[in-house]
Amino acid sequence: MxxxxxxxxxxxxxxxxxxxxxxxxxKGLDQFEAEQRLxxxxxxxxxxxxxxxxxxxxxxxxxxxLVYILIAxxxxxxxxxxxxxxxxxxxxxxxxxxxxxxQESKAVKALDSLSSSISTEATVYRAGKPLKIPASQxxxxxxxxxxxxxxxxxxxxxxxxxxxxxxxSTLTGESLPVDKAAxxxxxxxxxxxxxxxxxxxxxxSFGQGRGVVVATGNKTEIGRISGxxxxxxxxxxxxxxxxxxxxxxxxxxxLVLASASFILGLxxxxxxxxxxxxxxxxxxxxxxxxxPAAVTIILALGVSRMAARKAIIRKLPxxxxxxxTTVICSDKTGTLTENQxxxxxxxxxxxxxxxxxxxxxxxxxxxxxxxxxGDNKSLDECFRAGLLCNDAxxxxxxxxxxxxxxxxxxxxxxxARKYGLHPDQxxxxxxxIDELPFESEWQYMATLHEKDGSRIVYLKGAVEKVLxxxxxxxxASGETTSLNTEDIVEAQHEMASNGLRVLAFAxxxxxxxxxxxxxxxxxGMTFVGLQGMIDPPREEAKAAIAACQHAGVKVKMITGDHxxxxxxxxxxxxxxxxxxxxxxxxxxxxxxxxAELTDSELTNSVQGIPVFARxxxxxxxxxxxxxxxxxEVCAMTGDGVNDAPxxxxxxxxxxxxxxxxxxxxxxxxxxxxxxxxxxxxxxxEEGRGVFANLxxxxxxxxxxxxxxxxxxxxxxxxxxTLPILPVQILWINMTTAAxxxxxxxxxPKEPGIMDRPxxxxxxxxxxxxxxxxxxxxxxxxxxxxFGLFKWELTNGASIEKARTMAVNVFVVIEAFYLFNxxxxxxxxxxxxxxxxxxxxxxxxxxxxxxxxFTYTPFMNRLFASAPVDLFDWIKIFVxxxxxxxxxxxxxxxxxxxx
Numbered sequence: 001m002x003x004x005x006x007x008x009x010x011x012x013x014x015x016x017x018x019x020x021x022x023x024x025x026x027k028g029l030d031q032f033e034a035e036q037r038l039x040x041x042x043x044x045x046x047x048x049x050x051x052x053x054x055x056x057x058x059x060x061x062x063x064x065x066l067v068y069i070l071i072a073x074x075x076x077x078x079x080x081x082x083x084x085x086x087x088x089x090x091x092x093x094x095x096x097x098x099x100x101x102x103q104e105s106k107a108v109k110a111l112d113s114l115s116s117s118i119s120t121e122a123t124v125y126r127a128g129k130p131l132k133i134p135a136s137q138x139x140x141x142x143x144x145x146x147x148x149x150x151x152x153x154x155x156x157x158x159x160x161x162x163x164x165x166x167x168x169s170t171l172t173g174e175s176l177p178v179d180k181a182a183x184x185x186x187x188x189x190x191x192x193x194x195x196x197x198x199x200x201x202x203x204x205s206f207g208q209g210r211g212v213v214v215a216t217g218n219k220t221e222i223g224r225i226s227g228x229x230x231x232x233x234x235x236x237x238x239x240x241x242x243x244x245x246x247x248x249x250x251x252x253x254x255l256v257l258a259s260a261s262f263i264l265g266l267x268x269x270x271x272x273x274x275x276x277x278x279x280x281x282x283x284x285x286x287x288x289x290x291x292p293a294a295v296t297i298i299l300a301l302g303v304s305r306m307a308a309r310k311a312i313i314r315k316l317p318x319x320x321x322x323x324x325t326t327v328i329c330s331d332k333t334g335t336l337t338e339n340q341x342x343x344x345x346x347x348x349x350x351x352x353x354x355x356x357x358x359x360x361x362x363x364x365x366x367x368x369x370x371x372x373x374g375d376n377k378s379l380d381e382c383f384r385a386g387l388l389c390n391d392a393x394x395x396x397x398x399x400x401x402x403x404x405x406x407x408x409x410x411x412x413x414x415x416a417r418k419y420g421l422h423p424d425q426x427x428x429x430x431x432x433i434d435e436l437p438f439e440s441e442w443q444y445m446a447t448l449h450e451k452d453g454s455r456i457v458y459l460k461g462a463v464e465k466v467l468x469x470x471x472x473x474x475x476a477s478g479e480t481t482s483l484n485t486e487d488i489v490e491a492q493h494e495m496a497s498n499g500l501r502v503l504a505f506a507x508x509x510x511x512x513x514x515x516x517x518x519x520x521x522x523x524g525m526t527f528v529g530l531q532g533m534i535d536p537p538r539e540e541a542k543a544a545i546a547a548c549q550h551a552g553v554k555v556k557m558i559t560g561d562h563x564x565x566x567x568x569x570x571x572x573x574x575x576x577x578x579x580x581x582x583x584x585x586x587x588x589x590x591x592x593x594x595a596e597l598t599d600s601e602l603t604n605s606v607q608g609i610p611v612f613a614r615x616x617x618x619x620x621x622x623x624x625x626x627x628x629x630x631x632e633v634c635a636m637t638g639d640g641v642n643d644a645p646x647x648x649x650x651x652x653x654x655x656x657x658x659x660x661x662x663x664x665x666x667x668x669x670x671x672x673x674x675x676x677x678x679x680x681x682x683x684x685e686e687g688r689g690v691f692a693n694l695x696x697x698x699x700x701x702x703x704x705x706x707x708x709x710x711x712x713x714x715x716x717x718x719x720x721t722l723p724i725l726p727v728q729i730l731w732i733n734m735t736t737a738a739x740x741x742x743x744x745x746x747x748p749k750e751p752g753i754m755d756r757p758x759x760x761x762x763x764x765x766x767x768x769x770x771x772x773x774x775x776x777x778x779x780x781x782x783x784x785x786f787g788l789f790k791w792e793l794t795n796g797a798s799i800e801k802a803r804t805m806a807v808n809v810f811v812v813i814e815a816f817y818l819f820n821x822x823x824x825x826x827x828x829x830x831x832x833x834x835x836x837x838x839x840x841x842x843x844x845x846x847x848x849x850x851x852x853f854t855y856t857p858f859m860n861r862l863f864a865s866a867p868v869d870l871f872d873w874i875k876i877f878v879x880x881x882x883x884x885x886x887x888x889x890x891x892x893x894x895x896x897x898x
Contacts, residue, residue: 009157009214010194011187017157017212023141025159025212028125037139044138044154044216046226061097068251122153142213146204155220156198156211158182163207163437165406166198169333171221171641172560172616176341176407176501177205190591191221191616192560201641206391206406225617225645246765257709258282261716268719280726282712288705294697294737298745302690310673311683312657318669321652322687324633325553326758328680329624329646331638332559332569334656336677337535341407343386343415344536345500347491348529349378349476355415358536360394360401364418377478382529383419385458385505386412388430389447391437393423408501411533412460430456434516444469448516455510459525463492466504469522474507480526491530499568500532534565537572544678545573552757553684554632558612558620558646563588566613577610591615594622602626620646633758637672637680639664654680681754689749691759696744699770700821701737704814706774707781708732711806714786721799723789723806728863732810735849740818743842747822748835769894770824776890777817777883784879785809800866804854807865808876811850815843816880820887827888 009017014025023029029037062071071093122135123145130145135153138144144156146164158164158180165177172192181195198204198211200220217223258279265275302319306312313319333339340359345352346366357364366379392405394413403410413423430449438445444461459466467488472480492502506525510516545555555575559566567588591614594602603626612623620636624646627634636643636650639660644667647653655668656675665671672679711723724732766774785806792802818839819828833840853859855867 007214008187009155010185010189010197012157013184014157014159014182017159017214021141021212021214023143023212025143025210026125027128028143029139029141030127034126034137034139034142037141038137041139041216043136045136046218046223058097062093067093067097122150123147138213138216140213140216144211144213145208146198146211147208148204148206150204152198152200152202152204154200154213155215157214158196158198158209158211161207161209163439164204164209165206167203167205168192168199169339169640171199171202180207180209190614192614222641225641254282257713261713264716270719277726278712278716278722282709282716288701288733288737291698291701291737294701294741294745295694297742298690298694298697301745302686305690306670306683306686309682309686310676310679311686312671312673314665314669314671318652319687319690321633321669322635322683323689323691324759325635325652325684325687327554327556327627327632328548328635328637329556329558329620329627329650330636330677331640331643332557332561332566333535334639334660334675335637336541336557336573337537337569339535340403341411341501341533342536343411343531343533345495345498345532346379346382346415346529347488347495347532348382349376349474350487351376351379351476352491353379355418357414357418358539360403360410360414362401362414362417364414366415366419376476378474378476378528379419381474381507382505382531383416383421384426384430385460385507385528386503386531387416387421387423387426388432388449389445389458389460389505408503408533412503412531415531415533436516436518436521442518442522444522446516446521448510448514453512455512455514457508457510457516457521457525459506459508459521460503463488463502463504463530465522466506466525467527469525470506470527471524473527483527488527488530495530495532496564497568498532498534499565499571500534501565502530502532505529505531534568537569538677541677542573544681545575547681547754548684549574549576551684551754554610556610556612556623558615558623558636560591560615561613563590563613566611570611575610577608588613591619594619599626603629606630617641617643617645621649624649635680637677639675643667654683685749685754688753688756692750692753693744693747695765695770696747696821696824697741698765699774699824700744700814700818701741702766702774703777703781703817704732704736704810706778707785707810710778710782711786711789714782720790721793723786724803724810725864728803728807728865731853731863732807732814736811736814736846739842739846739849740814743818743836743838744821746836746838750823750826772894773824773887773890776886777813780879780883780886781810781813784813784883788875788879798866800860800864801868804865804868805872805876808850808854808868808873809879811846812876812880813883815846816884817887818843820884820891825891825894827891 007020012020018025022033062068071090121132122138122142123130123132124138125131125143125145126133138154142154143159144153146152146156146161152166159182161180161182164180166180167177178192178195180198183196185194185196198209199222200215201222215221215223218226261282262275262279265278266272299319303313306319330336338359342358343355345354347353351368353366353368355364355366390409390412392403392407392409392413394410394417395402395404403413416426417423430451432447433450433455434448436442436444436446438461442461443465444459446457446459449456449458459469467483467485470483473483473488475481488504492504495502504527506527508525548555554577556577557566557570557573557575570588587609588611589605589609590612594612594615597605599622602622606623606626607630612619615623620643624634624636628649628651634650635652635654636646637654637656638644638647639656641664643655643664647655647664647667652670653668654670654672655664657665657671657673658675660668660671660675670683708724708729714720715722788809789802789806792805793799797805819833822828822831822836822839853863853865859865860867
């Protein structure tokens with residue numbers, strides 16, 4: 001039976017389905033058979049990959065090339081008996097690992113959320129009797145009873161139903177509940193159009209029905225999505241990729257230089273202990289120990305800034321990725337749109353009206369150029385029909401208006417309320433005494449009302465069906481005239497071309513004893529109007545898309561909704577593809593068209609298409625991967641289960657915090673607490689600022705490491721005493737990173753940051769201008785530190801004082817260079833020294849620490865330092881001023897190249 005679960009059940013006839021599954025529509029399975037199948041197929045639950053344990057995640061913090069060098073250096077110094085150096089080195093490694101472990105995101109919980117998304121109980125037939133059981137105990141062949149409000153427990157082939165509508169928006173992206181039917185469908189029918197199937201995790205919004213279980217657990221559609229989430233690559237961010245490449249290059253350089261220095265020392269017959277210490281000093285000096293912690297802290301500060309702008313970052317590297325985003329793939333329903341059906345256009349009595357306001361709130365009005373709605377009797381009846389021929393209601397949850405029932409009917413209540421009809425009053429004046437519910441076969445709903453001893457029938461439904469029921473139409477004056485079908489159909493087509501779903505309304509009077517029967521309901525009606533509705537785009541989303549496009553970030557809409565609706569929304573949002581806009585030469589690509597393309601063909605086609613409609617979860621994943629193959633840094637937004645695989649595959653997944661499912665949130669890197677697409681634009685801006693500050697920190701810290709390495713290398717080449725010891729190098733690296741470099745994390749965003757195109761993902765972190773500047777500062781550090789060290793020794797200073805001078809030169813030059821590093825093109829005087837007071841505070845803190853390093857006996861013993869006099873400090877600060885001036889001169893020369 002295992003292979004049967006992979007069949008196209010929507011294509012199979014009911015009787016064949018029961019035969020294949022070995023069950024009965026009337027009796028279902030007996031208890032013994034159900035227990036055997038439970039043992040064979042397992043529980044109806046999603047299973048997935050094992051998450052890393054806390055210990056594994058902690059140990060992985062040490063799995064970095066540069067950390068290996070530090071650990072090796074610490075062990076070698078311990079072997080040589082240099083216990084202070086060894087303990088300091090290993091302490092630095094441990095602190096960095098702890099910081100990384102604390103900040104690392106929790107393992108992905110999407111599979112747990114998928115399991116919890118399956119309902120807790122289900123009603124099934126066992127041996128002919130209805131029985132309520134845990135959903136986890138449902139097995140293939142069980143006959144399940146569905147009622148309004150139920151969550152579907154497994155994938156079902158529907159066998160009988162009555163007015164069954166199921167909300168599949170979280171699975172397919174379809175805005176409205178789907179009307180279900182039991183007849184078999186062609187084998188090529190796409191997921192969103194399989195009306196004879198009910199899928200696990202979806203919600204019954206109306207009616208009732210029965211279905212036979214054809215798939216459970218991982219075999220369900222929601223289970224397949226969990227497999228897609230598992231298969232999605234765990235992508236490194238552009239920054240982590242570049243830092244990894246940089247680390248490997250640095251590792252090779254350090255090993256080559258350290259080995260060369262060791263061999264050179266051996267050739268000179270120098271003591272082995274001294275050779276080892278020189279090699280260790282070179283390695284320690286070249287490693288930017290503070291970089292991992294600095295990156296983590298700068299990203300964490302970015303997280304707090306984004307949280308203030310209603311974007312919650314779940315995974316730290318996502319902060320930087322946002323700044324490099326080149327394309328945003330957005331779900332439509334609930335992301336770019338309100339996810340609240342809204343009537344926008346009404347045609348009644350030969351006149352057309354527009355309705356302002358969106359969603360289920362009552363703010364808005366009925367408007368028309370030159371038409372007085374108060375004199376239109378047909379318009380009165382059109383809104384009244386929509387209000388009374390209706391089973392929904394508007395409620396408020398958590399301060400937000402919502403609909404209880406069908407979203408379409410909720411929109412009709414709101415439109416009538418905006419017109420001035422009050423639901424309670426209308427229902428009291430027009431008491432409902434009978435109804436004919438909507439059925440797919442008839443395509444209409446009718447209700448019978450009594451008022452002042454007379455009876456009125458109101459009818460709503462599909463335009464073509466309602467027109468078949470009508471003998472005439474109502475004029476604005478309230479009189480009737482012959483039915484002009486062509487004009488009504490033309491109005492319908494115009495509304496539909498704008499993506500509106502159109503319903504028609506009619507009425508007729510009955511005698512005081514008249515009854516409502518299906519055979520006679522659709523006869524002799526009077527047409528009163530059309531109402532066109534849509535899930536409208538968010539106004540702020542349109543502005544945000546324009547801002548993203550201005551910043552060079554492409555926006556693409558990927559939805560499970562119909563192509564015509566998607567195109568209309570794309571047109572309203574101003575989406576562009578390549579050099580064209582929706583509504584011009586940019587086609588909408590559908591899921592069926594995507595299915596016909598190979599991966600390479602899709603990769604070639606995806607760039608110029610701004611809207612993708614009727615797309616399945618697998619196809620969303622393919623689209624994201626195709627964009628990534630084109631070198632795009634891809635952000636994906638969404639709120640449903642169907643979005644989760646693409647959210648995880650994307651370079652950054654963005655989930656909605658209010659309407660988003662837990663599956664989507666757990667698969668995402670960022671959650672928007674206000675479900676506002678405009679927040680993504682703010683997050684991109686913050687991300688660009690964070691990346692700019694990271695680059696500034698890296699450009700600031702590397703000269704220290706390069707300068708330290710050069711000083712050690714120069715000492716080895718000239719056979720001189722080491723100007724700085726490994727423990728002193730660690731002091732310089734860690735204290736300057738904490739007191740000076742960290743202050744760049746608070747640097748304000750430079751003006752015009754959103755006027756630039758996104759950076760090329762292939763572009764290195766440091767360009768030629770910045771690399772040259774690093775080289776200049778490194779060379780100046782070498783000259784100043786090594787020169788002052790030799791000067792002091794030549795003039796009779798102790799080795800401790802000479803080394804203290806060299807250490808202070810490094811620190812003071814780094815402090816002056818910090819002001820240069822605040823901008824790659826602008827002077828600190830133009831930026832304003834007080835625009836980042838953290839830099840001033842960091843400078844002062846560093847000077848206090850250096851005073852302690854230089855003058856306190858404890859620090860003198862621990863770091864082999866010694867006091868210096870005032871004249872020594874003047875020489876040191878002159879070096880700092882010289883470096884500052886040289887960098888500012890270079891900045892002016894290269895300002896146009898940055």
